[in-house]
Amino acid sequence: MYTLYFAPTANGHKILIMLEALGVPYRIHRINLALGEQHQPDFARLTPHGKIPLLVDHEQALNLPESAAILQYLAETHSRFLPSAGAERYGVLHWLAWQVSSLGPMAGQHYHFIHQGLEGNQYARSRYQDQTLHLFNTVEKALTGCDYVAGAYSIADMAIYPWLRIHGQLQVDIRALPNVTGYLQRMAARAEVLAAYAKGAALAAPPPVQVQAGMAAG
Structure with a gap:
C-alpha cells in the first residue's frame, strides 16, 4: 500500500498518473499549498524538503520525496515503464x-x-x-x-x-x-491520465457548503 502526499500541480499529477497506470492500491493525502500545509510539523517529519509529491511505501517503511526519484522507484519496484538495461x-x-x-x-x-x-x-x-x-x-x-x-x-x-x-x-x-x-x-x-486528472480535480474542488437542517435556502 502506498500513500501519496499530493497537491493538484504538474509535479503532483506525475505520480498520480504512474499509480493509476500501475493499478496498485494507494491512498491520497491532500496537502493544501495555499494554506501552507507543506510547512507543518507533521509533514516536515516525513520529508526535509517541505514540498510535494511525497510517496510513502508502507510495506518498505520508506518515505520518498522528489518526483523523479518516486517515478524511478515505482518503475523499478513493479518492473514497468522503464527498460531494465x-x-x-x-x-x-x-x-x-x-x-x-x-x-x-x-x-x-x-x-x-x-x-x-x-x-x-x-x-x-x-x-x-x-x-x-x-x-x-x-x-x-x-x-x-x-x-x-x-x-x-x-x-x-x-x-x-x-x-x-x-x-x-x-x-x-x-x-x-x-x-x-x-x-x-x-x-x-x-485511461490512467484521465483517471489521474479526474481525481486531482476532485481534490482541488472546494468542499461543499454545509446547510444546517431546518434552514431554508435563500
Missing part, C-alpha cells in the same frame, strides 16, 4: 532528468512571473519565456516520427506531459508545434 533505459532516464532539470524549473519560473503580477525585472520575464519556448521546441523535435519522447511510453512521458499540458497557463502557443499537439492529445486520451 541498455540504451532504451538510459534514453528514458535522460528525458526524466531533462524534465526535472530543465522543463520544470524554467516553466515553473515562467509561470511565477506570469501569474504573480509582479512589476519590473523584464530581463527575468523574457529569459524564462524564451527558455520555456525553447524547451517546448525541444520536445517538438524529439517527437519527430515518435509517439512518445523516448520511443515507447514510459515514466519520461508521465513526467513531461503535466508540464506541457499547462501550455495555456504558460502562454505558449502550440499551434506551430504539431508534434506536441498530437502528443498532448494521445496522452490526454490514456
Whole structure:
C-alpha cells in the first residue's frame, strides 16, 4: 500500500498518473499549498524538503520525496515503464532528468512571473519565456516520427506531459508545434491520465457548503 502526499500541480499529477497506470492500491493525502500545509510539523517529519509529491511505501517503511526519484522507484519496484538495461533505459532516464532539470524549473519560473503580477525585472520575464519556448521546441523535435519522447511510453512521458499540458497557463502557443499537439492529445486520451486528472480535480474542488437542517435556502 502506498500513500501519496499530493497537491493538484504538474509535479503532483506525475505520480498520480504512474499509480493509476500501475493499478496498485494507494491512498491520497491532500496537502493544501495555499494554506501552507507543506510547512507543518507533521509533514516536515516525513520529508526535509517541505514540498510535494511525497510517496510513502508502507510495506518498505520508506518515505520518498522528489518526483523523479518516486517515478524511478515505482518503475523499478513493479518492473514497468522503464527498460531494465541498455540504451532504451538510459534514453528514458535522460528525458526524466531533462524534465526535472530543465522543463520544470524554467516553466515553473515562467509561470511565477506570469501569474504573480509582479512589476519590473523584464530581463527575468523574457529569459524564462524564451527558455520555456525553447524547451517546448525541444520536445517538438524529439517527437519527430515518435509517439512518445523516448520511443515507447514510459515514466519520461508521465513526467513531461503535466508540464506541457499547462501550455495555456504558460502562454505558449502550440499551434506551430504539431508534434506536441498530437502528443498532448494521445496522452490526454490514456485511461490512467484521465483517471489521474479526474481525481486531482476532485481534490482541488472546494468542499461543499454545509446547510444546517431546518434552514431554508435563500
